[in-house]
Amino acid sequence: MLAGEGAVAIWNDIAEAGRAEFYAWHLHEHMPERVGIPGFVRGRRYRAADAATQPEFFTLYETTSFQVIQGSDYLSRLNEPTEWTRATTAHFRTTTRSLTRVVASHGVGSGGAMLTVRFDIADDMVRDVVPRLSSALEAAARLPRISGAHLLGSDVGMSGQRTAESKDRKDLQAPARWVLLLEACDPGAFDAALALLRQSAELRDAAVGRYLHEYTRLKTAWQAG
Template identity: 30%
Template sequence: MHTTPQGMLFVATDVGAADEVDFNAWYDHEHVEERARIEGFISAARYESVRGGRRYLGLYRTDSLGAFTSSAYKAAFGQQTAWSVTNLGRMVKPMRRVCAVTAVAGQGSGSFLSVLSLQAGAEADALGPQLAALPGFVQSYLLLPDAALSTPLPQESSEGRQLLPLLVVETSSSDANDAALAQAQTVLGTAAHDAACYALKWKLFSAELAR
């Protein structure tokens, strides 16, 4: 049991068709492992949209929000490779949030994931136990963005930028994800909007890396 919330770096982005091959190669062969090696990081995972939202999503779980203020994390930004600089500049309409992971229900990683952007004040804390009763449910959690840590990416527009809570639901199948999403929207009513559904591409745990 965690006495302090774990952290999550949430990065969603589109990318131009001409850059997609190199963008994916960079993520798969450099960026994911690079981030997973940072002290305090637990895992790094990539997702691709199957409906709504930006095309690609990266989720990086940490042992706490303190991982994002550490010297190791700051050093990673001071040692960007030319490949990283190029592909960070290729991001289209990126969305970067550094969040506390709260209201966790279930355990494990699902092959499908939904993200619901919630209005501030939405009552979502008790939703997890209800979703847990559904077939194919794996895990759900509420991401609460930290305003000081959620600095925008270079290509991210600051106009109208809102740091809204994000409900994430992970399931073992596409049908289960649709059912969980429908249940969440029923319970939350008009508080849920802009739902995006993703399929897991791959996930790397820091504990798997040779040091």
């Protein structure tokens, strides 16, 4: 199960010149700052498990509710980026950021590997497709070595809102409208689950990435500045 009813999902590449700085910033400022925001409860970062997975990094922040992501505390951080944030994000490439509601979450806990699936559902099909996907996810969560299966729905308008942190950036891509996450003990466990889920036509041409866990930050009172 995810740790709340909201989530911020971020995919990004990093220019080689900024890689060392990215790791230092992400570990020592950015993740502590984000998880220090009221209502943010956990941050996790993953790195691509194979060459076919792009972008290289996936970061997931879990919040107690979607309203936390809409709130003034989070927005104030986005509108007051530190100098370290400005310098580091200048090296970001192909970044996708989705502010999401947790639509369904099944499973016993977090895993060492994460599969991300970015896809779309036609607006007039949401009521039919979402219950079917949620049922398939529940079945996937019972497969051997699968520890979690989650469905996230993005608020595209909010996700694409420009702030002081993002207004001059050229790396930002369109937000993912729907996100499916699978957590497992190892990347090899995803094959059977994917075969089950791709019985849904909406997922057959989805953007799929396989990631290995690098770091988790739990709740902290630390804030930048």
